[in-house]
Amino acid sequence: MKNPLTLILFIMTVQACAGEVSSGPLNDYEEVHATTILDAPSIDENDVAPDKRDRVKRGEYMVELLGCGTCHTNGALEGDPDTDRHMAGSDIGIAYTSPLDNRYPGVVFPPNITSDIETGIGGWSDEQLSMAIREGRGQHGDKPGLVMPWPGYAKLSDDDTAAISDYLRSLDPIRHKVPKNVALGQRTNASFVYFGFYRNK
Numbered sequence: 001m002k003n004p005l006t007l008i009l010f011i012m013t014v015q016a017c018a019g020e021v022s023s024g025p026l027n028d029y030e031e032v033h034a035t036t037i038l039d040a041p042s043i044d045e046n047d048v049a050p051d052k053r054d055r056v057k058r059g060e061y062m063v064e065l066l067g068c069g070t071c072h073t074n075g076a077l078e079g080d081p082d083t084d085r086h087m088a089g090s091d092i093g094i095a096y097t098s099p100l101d102n103r104y105p106g107v108v109f110p111p112n113i114t115s116d117i118e119t120g121i122g123g124w125s126d127e128q129l130s131m132a133i134r135e136g137r138g139q140h141g142d143k144p145g146l147v148m149p150w151p152g153y154a155k156l157s158d159d160d161t162a163a164i165s166d167y168l169r170s171l172d173p174i175r176h177k178v179p180k181n182v183a184l185g186q187r188t189n190a191s192f193v194y195f196g197f198y199r200n201k
């Protein structure tokens with residue numbers, strides 16, 4: 001910049017452009033309401049070994065009570081669940097960073113938790129499932145995920161997580177792979193919602 005006038009013009013141009021791009025961090029978003037009350041899919045008792053029936057029934061009750069389907073069923077986060085693919089993962093992701101800080105948030109997609117071996121939890125052990133539920137850890141014990149509300153499930157008893165695991169494994173396998181998580185700062189066309197806690201700094 002050779003002289004002050006050029007500098008002032010430059011600043012004015014930058015301001016004008018910034019004004020055009022966006023007038024607020026949530027400008028490009030619409031409000032949605034996940035007002036969904038979902039029954040957990042029921043299991044045909046005859047498909048379950050007699051000694052496991054009570055446990056699977058308890059698992060169904062727990063999954064309904066703890067609202068697992070709201071995140072893990074496609075559409076439920078927008079109040080329009082696809083009950084034909086109940087628990088088979090959500091193509092709508094959940095942002096885990098604040099809309100105020102990042103134009104392109106990090107996004108995770110609640111995975112398929114039906115019994116499909118390849119795309120669901122069919123191959124997971126009781127221990128792996130209880131770690132996912134109570135500690136938010138992935139199949140290999142990797143660090144806790146950011147959105148799965150495991151602190152609310154951390155005090156479940158071993159019997160309860162075993163009941164949930166048996167129930168999930170009794171669900172019909174649905175083959176469905178959710179989209180890949182989106183890294184913070186990466187531009188995406190994926191569909192996602194925001195929720196979380198924000199506090200004043």
Ligand code: HEC
Pocket residue numbers: 062063066067068069070071072094108109110111112113120121129132133137138139144145146147148149153164181
């Ligand atoms: C608020 C939304 C939400 C709710 C409610 C929720 N989950 Fe999750 N869950 C997630 C997300 C998101 C992930 C993936 C985390 C990641 O990728 O870091 C996940 C991961 C998992 C995993 C690991 C699966 C995998 O393939 O990695 C299991 C198992 C699981 N959840 C089971 C449950 C169960 C059982 C319940 C109810 C007791 C439940 N979740 C409730 C959002 C949720």
